[in-house]
Amino acid sequence: MPARWPVRLATVADADEVAHLLDDFNTEFDAPTPGVDVLAARLRVLLAGEATVVILAGSPAVAVAVVTVRPNVWCAGGVALLDELYVVPSLRGNGIGAAMVAELLSLARHRAVDLVEINVDEGDVDARRFYERHGFTSTEPGSSERAIYYYLELSS
Amino acid sequence: MPARWPVRLATVADADEVAHLLDDFNTEFDAPTPGVDVLAARLRVLLAGEATVVILAGSPAVAVAVVTVRPNVWCAGGVALLDELYVVPSLRGNGIGAAMVAELLSLARHRAVDLVEINVDEGDVDARRFYERHGFTSTEPGSSERAIYYYLELSS
Numbered sequence: 436m437p438a439r440w441p442v443r444l445a446t447v448a449d450a451d452e453v454a455h456l457l458d459d460f461n462t463e464f465d466a467p468t469p470g471v472d473v474l475a476a477r478l479r480v481l482l483a484g485e486a487t488v489v490i491l492a493g494s495p496a497v498a499v500a501v502v503t504v505r506p507n508v509w510c511a512g513g514v515a516l517l518d519e520l521y522v523v524p525s526l527r528g529n530g531i532g533a534a535m536v537a538e539l540l541s542l543a544r545h546r547a548v549d550l551v552e553i554n555v556d557e558g559d560v561d562a563r564r565f566y567e568r569h570g571f572t573s574t575e576p577g578s579s580e581r582a583i584y585y586y587l588e589l590s591s
Numbered sequence: 592m593p594a595r596w597p598v599r600l601a602t603v604a605d606a607d608e609v610a611h612l613l614d615d616f617n618t619e620f621d622a623p624t625p626g627v628d629v630l631a632a633r634l635r636v637l638l639a640g641e642a643t644v645v646i647l648a649g650s651p652a653v654a655v656a657v658v659t660v661r662p663n664v665w666c667a668g669g670v671a672l673l674d675e676l677y678v679v680p681s682l683r684g685n686g687i688g689a690a691m692v693a694e695l696l697s698l699a700r701h702r703a704v705d706l707v708e709i710n711v712d713e714g715d716v717d718a719r720r721f722y723e724r725h726g727f728t729s730t731e732p733g734s735s736e737r738a739i740y741y742y743l744e745l746s747s
Contacts, residue, residue, distance in 0.1 A: 503662065506642055550743070550745070554739070557738065569743070582710040585719075
């Protein structure tokens with residue numbers, strides 16, 4: 436059980452710690468990262484605003500979840516997207532990810548969010564099972580139709 | 592060419608017109624809709640804010656796109672998600688959808704957006720081709736890995 440690593444919402448004061456975890460995340464998965472200092476500067480802005488929520492587990496933190504909340508015309512409440520979920524490698528399998536998702540859903544209900552979303556790599560069977568266990572689905576009731584995530588990067 | 596239906600950004604004054612198009616959209620595709628009055632009331636709030644942008648084509652409008660913009664820790668600019676794109680049935684095949692996407696990309700560059708996203712039904716081959724023609728991709732360079740959209744509806 437993750438009682439040793441209680442979940443909490445990050446504040447601006449946690450920006451450096453969040454930045455380190457996110458930098459470790461992308462480094463582990465060979466994804467580009469702008470580095471800890473750039474991330475920490477952005478996080479100080481984002482954590483002071485309403486649209487971004489960061490969940491941490493433990494102190495010092497051993498897991499991070501980044502969530503963005505946005506409005507949607509089809510529901511009275513908002514939509515929350517789980518942008519990132521990372522647990523340090525040595526502590527995986529301890530239920531920390533599950534505790535983070537539980538906190539996300541609790542937070543979503545508290546904020547009157549109607550829909551929680553996440554994009555999961557098709558081949559990442561473990562992650563897909565993990566989210567399905569928590570009630571997420573990729574198809575609508577009575578349909579086998581899934582939606583595929585498409586993106587376009589704009590060069591600045 | 593869509594010169595007969597010039598694209599423009601909706602303002603609060605367009606809320607009723609946008610609501611009618613979105614209601615027609617969901618009615619055509621047998622999706623639930625809260626009705627024109629509820630949508631119009633929400634749109635008056637959303638169109639006054641920063642996070643939601645609505646693109647219209649023509650006057651009276653014959654097409655609508657709803658876009659939400661949110662921050663992201665990995666990029667300096669924001670991320671724009673194309674939530675909805677609808678062209679009235681009688682005018683499809685006239686390049687209006689393409690003009691709306693061009694306006695979306697122009698708007699995104701203007702707003703320093705780094706990434707534009709859309710979730711497309713896997714079986715909707717026409718829509719997937721349409722977005723791929725406009726430069727969208729579902730896989731990262733050198734990979735065949737796609738991401739699947741998962742969601743969880745919270746009952747209020």
